[in-house]
Amino acid sequence: MLKTLIRKEITETILDLRFWVVTVLFLILIPLGMYVSRIDYERRLANYQQEHQMYLQHYGKNVGPSVEAQGFRPPSMLSIFALGLDPFMPDKAITSRSGLVRPAKEPGIDNPESLLFGKADYLFNVSFIVSLASLIFTFNRISGEREKGTLRLMISGSIRRGEILLAKIVGNYLVLLAPFIIALLAALIILNTSSDVSFSSTGFWPALLVIILITLLFILVMVSLGICVSTLTRGSMGSIMMLFLVWVMAVLGIPKMSPMIAEAVYPIESRNVVNLAQTIAREDIEREFNEKKSDMFKRCRSEFGITHGGISSNPRDETEKKAYAKYDREVVALENECQRRIADAIRKLEQDYINKRNVQASLAVNLSRISPVSCYTYLISGLAKTGPAEPDKFTDNAERYQEQVKAAIYDNWILKTYRLGGSSASSSDVIEGFDRSKASIPDMKYEYTTMTEVLRAGWIDILLLFVFNILFFAVAFWRFNKYDVR
Numbered sequence: 007m008l009k010t011l012i013r014k015e016i017t018e019t020i021l022d023l024r025f026w027v028v029t030v031l032f033l034i035l036i037p038l039g040m041y042v043s044r045i046d047y048e049r050r051l052a053n054y055q056q057e058h059q060m061y062l063q064h065y066g067k068n069v070g071p072s073v074e075a076q077g078f079r080p081p082s083m084l085s086i087f088a089l090g091l092d093p094f095m096p097d098k099a100i101t102s103r104s105g106l107v108r109p110a111k112e113p114g115i116d117n118p119e120s121l122l123f124g125k126a127d128y129l130f131n132v133s134f135i136v137s138l139a140s141l142i143f144t145f146n147r148i149s150g151e152r153e154k155g156t157l158r159l160m161i162s163g164s165i166r167r168g169e170i171l172l173a174k175i176v177g178n179y180l181v182l183l184a185p186f187i188i189a190l191l192a193a194l195i196i197l198n199t200s201s202d203v204s205f206s207s208t209g210f211w212p213a214l215l216v217i218i219l220i221t222l223l224f225i226l227v228m229v230s231l232g233i234c235v236s237t238l239t240r241g242s243m244g245s246i247m248m249l250f251l252v253w254v255m256a257v258l259g260i261p262k263m264s265p266m267i268a269e270a271v272y273p274i275e276s277r278n279v280v281n282l283a284q285t286i287a288r289e290d291i292e293r294e295f296n297e298k299k300s301d302m303f304k305r306c307r308s309e310f311g312i313t314h315g316g317i318s319s320n321p322r323d324e325t326e327k328k329a330y331a332k333y334d335r336e337v338v339a340l341e342n343e344c345q346r347r348i349a350d351a352i353r354k355l356e357q358d359y360i361n362k363r364n365v366q367a368s369l370a371v372n373l374s375r376i377s378p379v380s381c382y383t384y385l386i387s388g389l390a391k392t393g394p395a396e397p398d399k400f401t402d403n404a405e406r407y408q409e410q411v412k413a414a415i416y417d418n419w420i421l422k423t424y425r426l427g428g429s430s431a432s433s434s435d436v437i438e439g440f441d442r443s444k445a446s447i448p449d450m451k452y453e454y455t456t457m458t459e460v461l462r463a464g465w466i467d468i469l470l471l472f473v474f475n476i477l478f479f480a481v482a483f484w485r486f487n488k489y490d491v492r
Contacts (some may be wrong), residue, residue, distance in 0.1 A: 008172065008173055011170060012173045012176050012177045012180075013172055013177075014177070015147075015173055015176075015178060016177045016180060019143065019177065019178055019181040020181060022086070024142055024143060025143075025185075026183070027325060028143070028185060029064055029185035031135065031139065032135070032186055032188075032189040033185065033188065033192065035126065035189075036131050036135075036186075036189035036190060036192070036193050037192040037193045037196055038126070038398070039128060039130065039131050039193070040127075040128060040193035040194075040196050040197055041193075041196050042125075042126065042127075043086040043087070043125065043128070044197055044203065046083060046086075046089070046125070047083065047086050047107075047199060047200075047202065047203070048202050049081070050081040050085075050396060051202055053391075054081060057078065057321060058078045059489075060269060061076055062447070062449070066251070066446050066447045067445075067446050068442075068443065068445065068450075069415060069447055070419075070434075071103065071416065071419030071420075071421055071434050072103045072417070073415060073447065074100050075100070075101045075411040075445075075447045075448070076098050076100050076101075077099045077100075077101070077403070077404070077407040077450025078097065078447075078448075078450065078452075079096065079097060079098060079099075079400065079403070079452050079454055082390060082391035082454055083202075083207065083240075084210070084213055084389065084390040084391055085390050085391065086128070086203065087127060087128040087129060087199065087217060087389075088127055088128060088129035088383075088386045088387045088389075088390035088392055089127050089255060089385065089390075090387035090392025090393055091387070091392050091394070091397070092392045094111075095111075095392075095396060095397065096109030096110055096400055097111055097112050098109050099400070099403065099404035099407050099408075099450065101407060101408045101411045101412075103416050103421075104288060104292075104348065105345065105348065105349060105352075105408065105412070106284065106288060106348075106352060106407040107405060108281065109400065109404060119172065128193070128217075128386075129386050129387065129390070132221055132224065132225075132382070133257060133379050134257060136186060136225060136228070137224075137225075137228045137253065137256070137257060137379065138181075138253055138257075139182065140228035140231075141228060141231065141232040141235070141249050141252070142184060142232075142249070143181070143182055143229070143232060144174070144175075144178050144235075144236060145232050145236055145245045145248075145249040146238050146242040146245045147178065147232070147236050148486065149236050149237075149240055149241055149242055149244065149245045150236075150242050150245070152240065152241075153242060157170075167217070167483075167486050168483060170486075171233065171237075171479075171482055171483055171486050174233055175226075175230055175233050175479065176204065178229050178232075179225065179226055179229045180230065182225060183222070183225065186225070195481050197423065209456075209457060211478070212457060213389050216461070217389050217456065219388055220382065220385050220389075220468070221384065223471050224378065224382040224471060227378045227471055227474045227475050227478065228378070230478035231252065231478050232249070233479075233482050234479075234481050234482040235248050235249055235483045235488045236482075237481075237485035238485060244355070255377070256377045256378065256379050257377070260374055260376050260379075261377055261380045261383065262372075263373050264370050264373035264374035264376075264380070265370040265374070267370070267373060268366050268367075268369040268370035268373065269366065269370075270359070271369065272358070272362075272366045272369055273366075274362040275359070275362075280359045284351075284352045284355050284356070287348075287351040287352065287355065288348050288351070288352065291344060291348050292344065295340060295341075295347075296425055298340060299340060299423070299425050300425040302333060302336060302340065303317075303333050303339060303424055303425055305487070306332045306336070307327045307329050309329070309332070310326075310328055310329040312326065312329055317424050317425075317431045333424070334422060362397075371384070371394070373469070375466075375470055378470070378474045381467035381468075381470045381471055381474075382467075382471070384464060384467050385460070385464045385467050388455065388463070389457060391454040391455055393455070395455050395459070395460070395463065396454070396455060398419055399454060403452050403453060405446075407450040408448070410448050411447070414445075414448045415445055415447070418437050419434055419435070419436055419437075419440075419442075420434065420435045420436065421434050422434070
């Protein structure tokens with residue numbers, strides 16, 4: 007009997023005008039969105055390659071001791087499926103000899119209209135178009151049959167209500183998958199025509215498979231929600247009004263309001279304020295130690311009887327050479343203490359900011375997870391390497407690049423600064439065995455969040471999608487058992 011009911015649902019849905027409208031919509035929007043996303047990725051990749059190559063050619067060789075090396079972030083190939091935070095992520099990390107690495111974002115916007123109205127990528131099409139189509143397919147499957155009288159006939163024929171409900175979910179789900187899978191295959195064919203997108207690249211197929219599986223689970227959630235809505239009303243007009251209320255809250259209201267509520271409940275300072283605080287802390291510590299270095303240099307000079315005259319980076323006689331050599335030996339401990347103090351101060355400010363931001367982010371994420379659309383968005387954007395974890399991943403890459411540049415350049419140069427009152431003189435030298443003519447800026451090997459890390463962090467979202475399915479079916483079953491079919 008269940009198979010017969012499922013066939014009935016499939017036949018009725020295919021003969022419905024809604025099915026053909028949705029099919030045309032899917033076949034246009036999903037492949038078109040993939041094509042536009044592919045073109046956008048190719049443009050971003052070309053810009054990255056051109057800027058990266060030009061920088062290494064013009065600034066990568068014969069560098070000095072205080073060079074500010076630039077490490078570039080390549081666009082993620084999987085960002086074709088979900089652009090996510092990519093437009094707002096830093097483009098590069100800039101190192102410094104002081105140890106303070108800073109992110110940089112190019113201010114130019116090539117296509118401001120696209121950011122104003124949003125990108126119609128795969129994530130957008132599924133979250134908005136497919137979710138709405140799922141509800142349109144199912145919003146009156148119970149209430150509509152009650153109005154036509156067929157529901158009463160089926161129940162009077164000793165068909166169990168649970169079978170009717172399950173058949174409606176399975177039948178409508180299978181019918182909805184048909185145009186979606188066809189549209190997705192067309193989109194993947196379009197994607198495969200790009201020379202910059204390699205389906206054989208490491209991790210592409212596993213990520214794509216997981217994205218598709220999670221999408222199928224999400225569509226089932228929305229179909230179950232539509233059937234659940236239909237059991238809560240007694241007529242098609244009431245169903246369609248509740249449909250739009252539920253869809254707006256699930257897709258627009260909860261996901262967009264949750265971060266705003268979190269910011270209001272737990273406000274924190276901005277990233278720019280923290281960066282400024284770190285800069286001020288570093289300058290204050292350097293100023294303090296510069297005074298100590300000036301006093302030390304003055305003491306070393308006076309020990310060798312030098313009480314007058316200016317300073318220079320090159321000592322003029324043997325007495326000055328001995329005084330300078332003594333200062334160079336003793337200032338090392340002071341330099342190390344200064345760098346340690348700066349690192350501790352910056353680390354403390356950074357950790358305090360991260361802790362506060364994590365609290366705010368956790369509040370926003372947990373509030374938004376009331377909606378299945380939020381759970382789906384977190385998972386797909388994470389798998390596309392454009393999700394909420396990527397800003398922290400960029401910071402990790404930037405700090406690792408700072409250490410890489412430090413080992414390749416900064417540690418091989420010795421900077422000597424002599425201060426006396428308000429005057430100063432500097433000189434530089436290299437450590438033994440280091441060829442300054444061969445010094446070059448290392449390339450940043452950027453590492454995105456792995457799929458394993460995304461799934462480990464997103465297990466709660468996958469679990470919630472299963473819970474939503476069970477919850478919506480349970481509510482629908484409870485309501486349908488009490489449903490008045492007259």
